Amino acid sequence: MNIVEEHREKCTQCGxxxxxxxxxxxxxxxxxxxxxxxGTSEIEPDSLLSCLTCGLCADACPEALGxxxxxxxxxxxxxxEHGLTxxxxxADPDAENNLFKKVAEMDEVPDYKDGPGSVVYFPGCAGTxxxxxxxxxxxxxxxxxxxxxxxxxxxEYCCGAVSAGAGNxxxxxxxxxxxIEEVRKRGAKILLTACPGCFKAFKEIYPKxxxxxxxxxxxxxxxxxxxxxxxxxxxxxALKHRVFYHDPCHLTRGMGVYREARNVLENIPGxxxxxxxxxxxxxxxxxxxxxxxxxxxxxxxxxxxYEAAGKLGCDVIITNCGGCMQNLLEAGRDEQIKVFDLAExxxxxxxxxxxxxxxxxxELVNRAYRFCISGYQEPDxx
Numbered sequence: 001m002n003i004v005e006e007h008r009e010k011c012t013q014c015g016x017x018x019x020x021x022x023x024x025x026x027x028x029x030x031x032x033x034x035x036x037x038x039g040t041s042e043i044e045p046d047s048l049l050s051c052l053t054c055g056l057c058a059d060a061c062p063e064a065l066g067x068x069x070x071x072x073x074x075x076x077x078x079x080x081e082h083g084l085t086x087x088x089x090x091a092d093p094d095a096e097n098n099l100f101k102k103v104a105e106m107d108e109v110p111d112y113k114d115g116p117g118s119v120v121y122f123p124g125c126a127g128t129x130x131x132x133x134x135x136x137x138x139x140x141x142x143x144x145x146x147x148x149x150x151x152x153x154x155x156e157y158c159c160g161a162v163s164a165g166a167g168n169x170x171x172x173x174x175x176x177x178x179x180i181e182e183v184r185k186r187g188a189k190i191l192l193t194a195c196p197g198c199f200k201a202f203k204e205i206y207p208k209x210x211x212x213x214x215x216x217x218x219x220x221x222x223x224x225x226x227x228x229x230x231x232x233x234x235x236x237x238a239l240k241h242r243v244f245y246h247d248p249c250h251l252t253r254g255m256g257v258y259r260e261a262r263n264v265l266e267n268i269p270g271x272x273x274x275x276x277x278x279x280x281x282x283x284x285x286x287x288x289x290x291x292x293x294x295x296x297x298x299x300x301x302x303x304x305x306y307e308a309a310g311k312l313g314c315d316v317i318i319t320n321c322g323g324c325m326q327n328l329l330e331a332g333r334d335e336q337i338k339v340f341d342l343a344e345x346x347x348x349x350x351x352x353x354x355x356x357x358x359x360x361x362x363e364l365v366n367r368a369y370r371f372c373i374s375g376y377q378e379p380d381x382x
Contacts, residue, residue: 003070003073004038007034007065007070008034010065011063011065012063014062016060016062017057017061019060020057020059020282021057021067022282022301022304033067034070036074043074048078049288049294050293051288051290052249052286052287052288052290053071053165053287054283055068055253055254072165076169079168084168087292087373088166088167092168092170093125093158093171094170094171094174097373098372099369099372100128100155101155102368102372103129103130103365103368106364107129107360107364110128113139114150114151117150117186118148118189119147119150119190119192120186120188120190120215121139121142121152122152122153122157122194122198123138123194123195124153124158124159124193124194124195124322126195126322127153127194131325131341133354133356134194135153135194137341137344137352137354138192138220140347141227141233144350144352146232149192150186157178157182158171158175159179159198159201160174160176161195162197165197165288166289172205172209176205176209176210180206180213184214184215188215190218190223193217194322195322195323196219196248196251196321197250199217199255199257202217204255219255220320220343221251224264224342225264228263233350234350235267235268235346235350236349236351237269237350239268239269239270241270241315242274242312242315243271243272243274243314243345244275244305244316244317244318245275246281246284246305246317248320249284250287250321252281265345269349274309283301284301284305284327284328285297285300286298286324286326292369295376295377296380299327302328302332303331305317306332306337314337315336315337316339317338318339318341318342318345320341326361326362329358330362330379366378
């Protein structure tokens with residue numbers, strides 16, 4: 001049974017997927033996707049590009065189906081028929097319009113510890129070039145804990161997950177095996193990833209494509225929880241905040257990682273966690289290419305996270321993903337609630353100060369979008 005037959009047979013058209021979806025509101029989309037995937041009808045690109053790939057639909061569906069399971073193969077089919085656009089190549093490290101390459105031309109890229117290490121930290125393209133405070137915070141914590149670490153950063157090691165999600169699998173095919181060999185060469189027992197996409201690439205996609213890995217793959221939140229349990233940190237500074245933890249879609253629903261970050265936050269003196277489970281968590285609006293294709297709508301989705309945090313009486317939002325961090329900061333320029341990365345917040349509790357240049361980061365990103373994506377329009381703030 002193929003994916004369309006399975007979906008059509010199991011789907012009862014109950015509409016629960018659309019009740020939680022930030023982007024779609026018409027069940028007729030299902031018939032459009034069925035027809036397109038079966039080759040009996042065409043589809044407009046907007047019907048494919050509007051999906052955040054957040055997975056809320058599958059979570060809500062009584063049959064665990066949702067819309068995303070049809071969107072992903074439909075995007076790949078569309079690219080195979082129409083070719084790559086600058087939307088699919090903007091995260092390809094070999095493409096001339098690579099977003100991170102353009103940011104690197106305009107701003108300084110930090111140097112990190114190189115060479116061998118039992119823990120290889122993989123900040124990903126976003127942490128290396130855009131959300132640099134996230135990578136710097138994690139490195140500061142590794143130093144503070146006395147971890148034998150090294151950093152594998154830069155475009156040459158791009159994991160390829162973002163491009164694959166946009167329908168362009170070429171970077172994963174080019175880089176995947178080479179990335180694995182580089183991690184092995186450095187003597188890693190643990191690969192530590194920041195971006196949920198990088199985590200998925202190493203944890204799920206690479207083993208399926210290239211064979212089982214001989215090192216452990218952890219997301220930053222998982223490793224920080226482990227180090228706290230081993231007594232490697234002394235978060236002595238009381239941070240008196242009521243905190244809202246924003247669950248990144250691709251980490252929580254995509255990979256089942258949601259408890260570890262909460263455990264870290266609950267071990268920081270003075271910090272009160274408002275949402276102790278991922279129940280009612282929602283998307284920040286960044287993923288699935290929506291931020292570059294529909295910028296204003298993307299930030300409107302992000303602004304809902306401030307409303308949710310405010311209703312719970314929170315003065316801080318913590319997240320654990322570069323895309324979420326970027327969208328929340330841009331949508332919240334006029335908000336009183338502050339946003340921190342998980343590692344950055346733990347740094348504050350340990351007395352480690354990480355420099356932030358939010359406005360500079362957002363200005364650079366939007367400038368790079370203009371260079372790399374035809375017809376890009378800066379968003380209207382929500």
